[in-house]
Amino acid sequence: MTLLNVERIKLFSTRSPYWCLAAIAVAALGFATLFGLVEQGDAALPYIFLRGVGLGTSIFMVLAALSVTTEYRFGTIRNTFLAVPRRPAVLAAKTALLALMGGVVGLVMAVASYFLAKSLAKSPPVPLQLTSWDDWRQVVGYGAIFAIAAVIAVSVGTIVRQSAGAVAILLLWPLVLEGLFSLIPTVGEKVGPWLPFSASDRIVAPTTGIANLFQPSGNGPNALQGLLVFAGTALVLWLIALVLLQKRDA
Amino acid sequence: MIEAIGLTKHYGSTVAVDDLSFTVQHGTVTGFLGPNGAGKSTTMRMILGLDNPTAGKALIGGKSYVHLGKPLTKVGALLDANWIHPNRSARSHLRFMATSNKIPVKRVDEVLDIVGLSSVAKKSAGKFSLGMKQRLGLAGALLGDPQVLLFDEPVNGLDPEGIFWIRNFMRNLAAQGRTVLVSSHLLSEMARTADHLIVIGRGKLIAEASTADFIARSTRNSVRVRSPQLAELRTALGAAGVAFTEVPGAIEVTGAPIEQIGDVAGAAGVTLHELAAQAGSLEEAFIQLTGDSVEYGTSRTAGTGGYGQQPLGVQPAPGFTGPPSAGAQPNSPPPISPPPMGPPPMGPPLTGPPPAGASTAPVAQDGWDRR
Numbered sequence: 001m002t003l004l005n006v007e008r009i010k011l012f013s014t015r016s017p018y019w020c021l022a023a024i025a026v027a028a029l030g031f032a033t034l035f036g037l038v039e040q041g042d043a044a045l046p047y048i049f050l051r052g053v054g055l056g057t058s059i060f061m062v063l064a065a066l067s068v069t070t071e072y073r074f075g076t077i078r079n080t081f082l083a084v085p086r087r088p089a090v091l092a093a094k095t096a097l098l099a100l101m102g103g104v105v106g107l108v109m110a111v112a113s114y115f116l117a118k119s120l121a122k123s124p125p126v127p128l129q130l131t132s133w134d135d136w137r138q139v140v141g142y143g144a145i146f147a148i149a150a151v152i153a154v155s156v157g158t159i160v161r162q163s164a165g166a167v168a169i170l171l172l173w174p175l176v177l178e179g180l181f182s183l184i185p186t187v188g189e190k191v192g193p194w195l196p197f198s199a200s201d202r203i204v205a206p207t208t209g210i211a212n213l214f215q216p217s218g219n220g221p222n223a224l225q226g227l228l229v230f231a232g233t234a235l236v237l238w239l240i241a242l243v244l245l246q247k248r249d250a
Numbered sequence: 251m252i253e254a255i256g257l258t259k260h261y262g263s264t265v266a267v268d269d270l271s272f273t274v275q276h277g278t279v280t281g282f283l284g285p286n287g288a289g290k291s292t293t294m295r296m297i298l299g300l301d302n303p304t305a306g307k308a309l310i311g312g313k314s315y316v317h318l319g320k321p322l323t324k325v326g327a328l329l330d331a332n333w334i335h336p337n338r339s340a341r342s343h344l345r346f347m348a349t350s351n352k353i354p355v356k357r358v359d360e361v362l363d364i365v366g367l368s369s370v371a372k373k374s375a376g377k378f379s380l381g382m383k384q385r386l387g388l389a390g391a392l393l394g395d396p397q398v399l400l401f402d403e404p405v406n407g408l409d410p411e412g413i414f415w416i417r418n419f420m421r422n423l424a425a426q427g428r429t430v431l432v433s434s435h436l437l438s439e440m441a442r443t444a445d446h447l448i449v450i451g452r453g454k455l456i457a458e459a460s461t462a463d464f465i466a467r468s469t470r471n472s473v474r475v476r477s478p479q480l481a482e483l484r485t486a487l488g489a490a491g492v493a494f495t496e497v498p499g500a501i502e503v504t505g506a507p508i509e510q511i512g513d514v515a516g517a518a519g520v521t522l523h524e525l526a527a528q529a530g531s532l533e534e535a536f537i538q539l540t541g542d543s544v545e546y547g548t549s550r551t552a553g554t555g556g557y558g559q560q561p562l563g564v565q566p567a568p569g570f571t572g573p574p575s576a577g578a579q580p581n582s583p584p585p586i587s588p589p590p591m592g593p594p595p596m597g598p599p600l601t602g603p604p605p606a607g608a609s610t611a612p613v614a615q616d617g618w619d620r621r
Binding site for chain 1: 295298299300301302315316318321322327329330332333334335336337338339342343345346347349350351352390
């Protein structure tokens with residue numbers, strides 16, 4: 001708990017987390033507002049109007065990665081290690097704080113965006129109701145995505161130790177790398193949906209009714225499998241980060 | 251007490267620290283000297299567990315830094331004043347460090363007061379001048395009220411006022427009975443602050459001695475004599491068996507105490523116009539000692555020799571390479587004239603124990619302890 005508190009003090013005594021959180025709110029609520037208003041909410045499906053929250057995932061990953069890389073950039077990581085020489089404890093505390101924060105931010109943003117869009121959309125294509133688990137999953141799933149994405153970001157930040165590199169990897173990997181991979185004939189089609197960030201999308205993807213619109217081939221993981229692939233990736237990266245952190249000079 | 255035992259650090263094929271062993275005694279200020287690139291910082295980082303040694307280990311009070319438990323309450327360190335987040339306030343910077351070692355937050359305000367930063371505690375540390383950052387670093391080192399302190403080149407880049415402040419600050423810490431290891435590449439600076447010196451070059455131990463002993467042995471000590479009756483004086487000195495050299499308008503006596511020269515002159519009835527002890531410069535001694543271990547030295551024969559072919563060459567100072575006037579005057583140690591140190595603000599004086607203390611360990615032919 002002490003170390004969690006230390007990381008909290010470090011994170012919130014600089015300005016960047018506030019900017020990042022504001023940007024996430026703008027992206028999430030802005031997208032929900034847009035789809036709630038346009039054509040009286042004619043396209044207001046949760047999977048679509050929560051894309052803004054999905055964009056927020058990228059912003060949150062930048063925030064999480066910077067929480068590590070700025071420590072290296074300004075040398076405060078040495079102060080941290082002088083105060084707490086057990087490095088695994090430092091990494092665990094940092095990861096826990098950002099995963100926890102990610103979970104809360106993702107959940108709050110998704111729920112807020114959902115009810116904002118619901119209140120704005122006059123004629124949604126399907127009734128916006130949270131009755132079944134499947135309805136809930138498409139909203140609260142963002143909490144899990146944010147939390148796991150935070151673990152990936154902290155790990156990547158610890159591995160590359162510099163801001164530009166970490167941010168480039170975290171933005172290009174889901175947006176470009178996995179997108180390009182799926183263009184490879186046969187293999188791309190089969191393996192593409194199983195890549196970590198594509199798989200993470202299945203956590204919040206609809207499976208009934210309009211599902212065919214987004215999942216034409218029917219390939220790839222279901223929500224639970226997607227969660228496991230994403231979480232597994234995070235775990236592997238985190239262990240690599242842990243080993244490197246122990247081995248390298250601060 | 252800090253112990254380095256066979257500390258070695260390789261960066262690829264470069265050897266930064268090479269089998270370095272030394273001990274920093276409890277309750278002393280020990281100067282850690284060496285030219286730039288000698289491995290001082292790397293050694294300090296290994297002592298503090300920031301860098302992993304390739305071989306060997308460093309212990310603080312018998313334990314490695316990682317196993318100290320609440321290390322800030324036992325060891326304080328200021329290695330680099332720029333290790334701060336520019337947008338974080340001075341107070342927040344100290345607050346996270348204090349929290350990590352369960353140090354009460356009111357101690358943060360205390361140390362800010364000690365270093366005189368209370369009025370700017372809420373300001374971003376990035377806006378601080380170097381002197382202020384240095385003070386913030388010292389505040390961080392003092393947070394846990396540790397008995398052992400490590401400072402890496404604390405006066406580097408500071409203005410005279412800042413240097414004066416830091417120097418007094420370190421004296422105060424020593425007077426309180428704390429163990430201080432402070433690195434520097436300036437011998438003259440260390441002569442004012444340290445009791446003991448550990449000198450390294452290219453990662454290897456060159457000397458470990460008390461400061462007074464070090465200065466006495468490594469500076470050229472001679473006596474300059476001016477007289478209207480130089481001829482008579484030469485004869486008298488020759489009769490007394492005192493060696494001297496001619497310099498324009500005077501003679502220079504090495505290897506004899508100043509009192510003896512005065513006595514000889516008086517007995518011969520020679521009038522003296524000047525009788526002055528000449529202390530060799532500390533810089534000269536230091537360069538002499540570390541000259542061939544400078545990492546990026548300039549070639550003395552620039553243009554003719556290849557780059558870095560020759561180490562920084564310096565003519566050996568008389569009396570340095572061997573014991574003073576070997577065999578001639580065994581009972582006349584050169585007059586020790588350490589630079590003025592001034593009375594410390596409190597506690598025991600900072601001058602080290604008499605040079606005799608250093609001779610208990612096996613010493614090499616030239617008197618340096620080269621363990």
